[in-house]
Structure formats: structure tokens, C-alpha cells
Amino acid sequence: MIKFAIVGIGNMGSVHTGKLFEGAVKGATLAALCDADHEKIEAAKEIYGDNIEYYEDYHELIKARPADVLLIATPHYLHPIIAEEAFEHGWNVLTEKPAGVDTLSVERMNEAAKKSGKAFGIMFNQRTDPLYQALRYYISIGMFGEIKRFVWIISNWYRTQGYYDSAGWRATWKGEGGGVLINQCPHNLDLWQWMIGMPSSIQAHCIKGHFHDIAVEDDATIYAEYPNGSTGVFITSTGEYPGTNRIEISGTMGKAVAEDGKLKLFLLHRDEELLRQEKYGFVTDEKVSKIELSFGTDNNGHIKILQNFTDHLLTGKELIAPGYDGINSLTISNAAYLSTWLDRKIELPFDKELFVKELSKQKDKDKQGGAAEHKLSTNTEYSGRWQVHW
Template identity: 25%
Template sequence: MLKIAVIGLGDVSKVHLSTIRSNPDVTLVAVCDLDESLNKLVSGVKFYTNYKEMLENERLDCVHICLPHHLHYEVTKACAEKGIHIYLEKPLAHTMEEGLSIVRLEERLPDVKICVSLQNRLNDTFRVLENEVTSGRYGKIIGIKGIVTWFRPKSYYYTKAWRGQKEYAGGGVLINQAIHTLDLIQLLGGEIESIRGKLSNLHDYNLNVEDTAVVNMYFTSGAKGLIVATTANAIDSSIELEVVCEQAQFTIRNEALYKYTADEGEVKLIEDEQFQGEKFYYGAGHHKLINQFYQCILKEKSSYIHAKDAFISLRIIDAIEKSSIEDKEIILAEKISN
């Protein structure tokens, strides 16, 4: 029986807690948050306001870190150096430097497993999409498009002020909302040759992070990628991921995967499983990845999303930011591949 703790009881922690409670192989023994009023979410579980005290007092197998981005490295390091496995919410970190430090930590402590929550890789729609487009049946990938058009009110950034400050969040819509779509695009497209992007703010929220991004990616395969992301839409519209191959077009929208060919027209291939009671865009990916990670701990396996895998998204976001500031295409000196 694995002993689990959660550090940070913000919005996404509810998904983690639900999954922990539903798994018969684990038990939640402690949680930690600065806000003591949140102990009502986890009655019967030991509540801490200082994570260092929790790590000293509890014998833990795995800690879920659901904290603001700038705390990811500090807390991951503290857990890892005590030999505790870590399930880390995205992003890996708020800067390239701290993200690389977590990768180095993973290399230095190989007996400690660090799984990063890029859970959309496990969505049924994406897994089928990836199999279809890499099968070779439909020719080469020509283009990949990702669309994330959501809405966040001013209160979203000011009730939790770290979200609107680059020194704490590391960025805006790209690192917080669109990072999953960036991750899936790079998995499909492979090695990236260059990036050109523009970051801006459509809302007058007085933020120093972007609420809107438009990006072109150029892959060494010859394929082209386009990403449009914003939190300035009227609503949270369905995320769209489109892959155009030589003989077919695939689109994920409204949590379903469609294939279009000239002969068959449009056909629905599969729908995503949903995690009941949570925001629609969470889906069931958290549940799958968390449970998969527990099995990796129990059975000494390594089939989870490592820090080095999640670092790729930070490199992409860094290149986009540089392109926007310098108003030019950024050539990637090193390979970005998994």
C-alpha cells in the first residue's frame, strides 16, 4: 500500500484527490496547504501548512505537487532528496533553468521517479490519432494545427496573483493553458527546426504575461505547425488538434477524433473517456496517468512521463518568447525530440 501526500489544494488538486481515493493500492495520509480552511476538503487526513514539516514527520512513498509554477523545483528537490517519488503538475517548472535543474535531479537520483502531468498524451483520441498518422497508411504529415480559445476573467489572475506575474507563472496562456497542445504537437511533428511566434494581450488586465499567442513551427520533416491560443475568447471553446496527411485529415474536437478522406468523407473514430464531475477539459487523463505512475512505483517500471520529456515544452515556449521579443524566426541549435 503506497502512502500518498498532496502539496497544494488548488483547483486541480480535486482531480488528484478523487483519483487517489478511488485507487485500492494507495492511501492518502497527509496534505499540505497554507490555507487552513481547506482542511474541509480532506477530513480525516493529517493537514500541514509547512511541507518541510510534513516531509519530516510522515513516511511517504509518493507526493503530488499541485503548486504555483515557481515552487515546482524547490519542492520537487526537497521530496526527491528524501527518496520520495513525485507526481508533478504541469509545467515542469516556470523557467528553463529550473526545468533543467529538475532534469538533472532526475539523472542524479535514478531511484526516485518524477512523473510530470502531461496527461493528455493518454487521451483515447490522441492515442488513436498518433497510431493512425504514424502508421504510414496515409502518407507523410504535411501540417499540424492546434487551437486553444478559452476565457479567463480578470479575477482569475487577481484572486491568485501568481498567475498574472511572469516571475511566478513563467508565462501566460502558453505555459498555463496551451502547454498540453504544444506537447501533443511536438510528439506528432518530431524534431523542430525553427519557430516564429507572437505574444500579445487582448484583455486590458495589466498583466506581464501573455493572454494570446500565435505560433508557426517548422519541423525537420518538412511539416508545418500552427498554434493559436488565447484566454480572451467569450467562452471555453473546445480545443482542436488537426493533422493533415497526404491522403487523410484527422481532427480532434469536442473530445472526439474524426478522420476525413476523399473516399469516405468524415468518420468519427473514437471519443475520450470523461472523468465525471470535473471540468470538461480535464478528461480522464489524470486518472490514467496517476494510476499508471503508481503501478510504475509498485512494479519498478519506467513507462511514465519523465522530467526530460516535459522539458521539451519549456524549450519550445522559450523559443516562442524569444521570437516574439526579437521579432524573428528562432533556429533551434539543439534537437528538440523525445
């Protein structure tokens, strides 16, 4: 039986707590909880009883090692800090997204993980979605030929002003380290690079407080370039309702469109480059085979990641989302911020220390946020806002 300890029992941590306590993950059990908020720990004791160990200081939890896995569900800045210390004390670590706020600290975390030799995972639950898995597979086998263009409009991360006002750390550079790109979109940025690979340069326009009274971006457009000349466009917002979730990938052998839970394939019978070289005619009526695949909604992605991590420790099963991968999506969002702040294209890899310096300037502009929520959530179901939704 794999024992889990959870540090941070806010919205996400409290649901992970409930699921592990209920036995929703086979071969896993809840052994310890930690939160700096005394009121939350006292409330947790009332719910989960004396069979769980409780801590208000994560340093003490890490040193005590009452479990096999440390699941980190704290505010973003603490993810790499806590993980690095945990690896040094021999823990296996599963962290919530994002991996951190800046790639410099995440790089140190990855080095600590590698040195420790312990298991390292990240909660990229949307990698378990069958549509994304199918699309990634088709790309990997070359079904669409050489990729020309990737476009993702993901604007159904809608949030109200009340959401941003619900805790003092939300929507601040000091608290979250950014807006929609660092809070909602690590999943999508991860899926982008997971399917297509990392770009070589980023040009972005991130708009602060475009739709809400916040200090960070709630609207962003990213333009990316790849070494082979292909391009990518990523558009996101928390201020559009109803929003859109649409992916279009174009290649030399056809294209794919993902929307409304359906994957539409448009496949050529010969490479488009051959059509391009035709000497006669200005257009083509080349045959295109059309296939439409439907995928059901699966809202068990978080449980699948927890189960996969447990199975990895018990049987050596390959991780769906290795923690080392977290730096990739963060590299894209860091580059997008740098591009916006410096008003220029950012080549990858970029200067990590420059990003930290520029981020510090943004922190200095933050206004004081409101009070944090101290009440422990008793909800044990993953909210729809954390799932894949079309």
C-alpha cells in the first residue's frame, strides 16, 4: 500500500484528500495532511480522524516522512521549493500544475529529482483524455505528414470577478506568478508541446486586466515558430462566454480538427507538396477522405494520474505525466510573458535569470490582495472547471 501525504488542502488538495481517504485509488491510502492554516487542519481532524497525521509546517512533515509520496497542492511558487526539499529527504513527489512560476527554480527542482532517483510526477490530468491521446498518436505516426500549422483557441476558461476576489493570492504576480497562462492553461500548453513538440521562438501579446479588475493577464495570444518553418497560434481568455475549445492541425498529408468532443480527420492520398508542383491548373480537386471520431466525456483524469503514479511505484508502470515535463509548458508561458514585457520575439531557450528579473518588476506593481479563504472545503468531487470541457 502506497501512503500519500498532501501539503496544501485548499480547493485541489481537499479533493485529492477526499478521494484518497475514500479509497478511490487502488493500492493507495491517505497517511498525512499539512497546511499552514490552523483552522483548516483543525477542520480536517474533525473529518478524517486520528488515523491521519497532521502538520502545520511542511518542513516538519518532510523530515518526519510518514508516507511514501508527497502530493504538493500549494500556491504555485512553493511547488519547486517544497519538491526540492522533499527529494533531498528521499520522498517520491507528485506535484500539482504548474511545475512552478519560473523555469530557473523548476530546473533546480528537476535536478534534485534526478539526483534523488525517486519517482516524480505532475498532475497533467488532461493527458488522460482519449481525444488528446488519439490526436497525439496520429501525429506521431505521421498521419498528417509534416506539420505546417497548429492553432488552438481555448477561451472556455471563463471566470467571474468573484473568482479572482475569492483569495488574496489570486490574479497577482506575487501570489500566482501570472494569470490565465500560469493558472488555467498549463494543461493546454502541456498538451500543445506533448503533441507537437517545443517551438524555437515565441512572440506574444498578453493583456493585463482586459476583462477583469486584476493585475495579471486574462487574455493572451501566442505566435510560435518551429525550426522546420511550421507555425503555431495559441489564443486563450477567461473573459469570453460562451467560450471555444478548438484545435486545428494542418500537415502535408491532411489536417485534424478537434471541437465539441469530436475529432475530424481530413486525409490526402498523396503529399500536398506534389500537388503544389503541378504545372497545370490553379487549384486542385484532389480527393480528401473525411473521418469523424466521437469521444465520450471522461472526468476521471485526476484519479487516473493518482492511480498511474501509484501503479508506477508498485509495478513500474510508465508515468503518464513525468514531473520533468512540467518545465516545457512553463517555458512557453515564461517566454510569452517575456515577449510581452520586452515587446519582442523570444528565442528558446531564453535567459532564465532575465525572466526572474522582469518578473520581479511585475511583483513590485501588485496591489495588496484580499483575505484568503480559511474554510476547509468538504467537496470530494473534482469541479467541472478542472476538466476537459468543449
